[in-house]
Amino acid sequence: MKNQKGMLYFLACRSLFLTLLILAGPVFSSSFFEEWEPDASFAAAQPVPADEYAGVEPSEDEGFVDCDSECDDQDVGVNPIPDEGFIDGEIPEDSSESYDDLSEGLSEQPSYQYPYDHLPSQLEAEGKESIKLFVYGSLMDFKSAKQTLSESTLETRKLAKAYGVKTIYNRSVPYVFTPHWGEPENPYAIAMLNTIVSGHSAEIALGVLLDIPLDEIPALLSREVGYDLKPVVVEDWVEPSKGKMINITAVQGRGNFRVAYILSSPTPSQYTAARLLPREGYYQRVMEAARSNGDLFFQQWLNNTYLADGVTTVGYYELYKDKVAKEFDQQRCAVCVNL
Numbered sequence: 001m002k003n004q005k006g007m008l009y010f011l012a013c014r015s016l017f018l019t020l021l022i023l024a025g026p027v028f029s030s031s032f033f034e035e036w037e038p039d040a041s042f043a044a045a046q047p048v049p050a051d052e053y054a055g056v057e058p059s060e061d062e063g064f065v066d067c068d069s070e071c072d073d074q075d076v077g078v079n080p081i082p083d084e085g086f087i088d089g090e091i092p093e094d095s096s097e098s099y100d101d102l103s104e105g106l107s108e109q110p111s112y113q114y115p116y117d118h119l120p121s122q123l124e125a126e127g128k129e130s131i132k133l134f135v136y137g138s139l140m141d142f143k144s145a146k147q148t149l150s151e152s153t154l155e156t157r158k159l160a161k162a163y164g165v166k167t168i169y170n171r172s173v174p175y176v177f178t179p180h181w182g183e184p185e186n187p188y189a190i191a192m193l194n195t196i197v198s199g200h201s202a203e204i205a206l207g208v209l210l211d212i213p214l215d216e217i218p219a220l221l222s223r224e225v226g227y228d229l230k231p232v233v234v235e236d237w238v239e240p241s242k243g244k245m246i247n248i249t250a251v252q253g254r255g256n257f258r259v260a261y262i263l264s265s266p267t268p269s270q271y272t273a274a275r276l277l278p279r280e281g282y283y284q285r286v287m288e289a290a291r292s293n294g295d296l297f298f299q300q301w302l303n304n305t306y307l308a309d310g311v312t313t314v315g316y317y318e319l320y321k322d323k324v325a326k327e328f329d330q331q332r333c334a335v336c337v338n339l
Contacts, residue, residue, distance in 0.1 A: 109231035120214040132260035136207035137193035141289035159237040160209040170308040181281035191276035226271040227263035
């Protein structure tokens with residue numbers, strides 16, 4: 001009898017417990033499964049606006065002379081397929097040629113080795129009136145570019161990105177040739193921008209696309225000493241609309257591909273060196289030019305422009321300039337000891 005009463009008591013309690021559990025379900029759900037919000041420590045690790053740029057670790061990816069006399073300009077490269085989660089404007093379907101087609105045809109495009117005095121007459125004989133040029137350093141700066149190019153040419157400028165290109169501060173330009181940039185405190189801080197055309201689509205450069213008339217090529221030639229002209233695939237760069245979700249590490253594009261030329265000094269060569277730091281006056285001018293193109297452009301330019309070692313990004317250098325300079329001096333001393 002006691003066993004029967006005990007069993008009835010157990011069943012009643014279990015029914016009551018299950019009823020309470022069902023009724024309390026929403027409470028437990030809201031308490032334990034509410035939407036996650038990042039705390040302050042996590043938020044600190046996320047990408048921040050360009051004016052508070054937090055550099056990222058250098059990736060394993062792999063110029064242009066400027067101003068009154070000689071300086072360097074540069075480009076940056078990117079993967080043509082944006083990361084998942086990246087949302088940009090719709091890519092137009094009426095692009096005349098695809099990236100793959102243009103990339104495969106680059107080997108058929110001529111390169112022009114410095115000095116290319118014959119280029120204007122050669123292009124004119126081919127029935128051409130201009131050449132498309134992708135610039136990446138001080139020529140992104142309107143005032144600097146205006147010293148070499150006409151206003152009508154500068155009106156053709158548009159933001160773009162170049163594929164298979166690494167923008168790198170390895171163009172060695174001695175102080176005596178560029179006194180207008182100021183005398184460097186460090187004798188090795190004489191580097192200006194250059195590009196390495198690797199052909200790897202994951203390497204990109206951000207810059208400006210210009211349509212250069214044939215009669216302005218001689219002035220460009222005298223400014224950009226030691227730079228060859230090499231063909232690359234470029235794409236229009238477009239700032240995403242406000243309110244759109246973006247992947248801060250992806251480089252925006254519109255799918256409007258074309259072939260253009262880029263200034264590139266051979267690496268290695270008499271014009272380049274691996275143990276250099278940026279020339280400060282030139283470096284600041286290029287930074288200002290990149291920043292003037294918008295926060296997102298600037299941040300992605302920082303992520304895709306490198307010091308002479310080809311590994312350290314300019315974004316990292318901006319954050320840890322003293323540390324990088326100290327390590328550079330230590331490495332230079334070690335090399336001297338081993339000579």
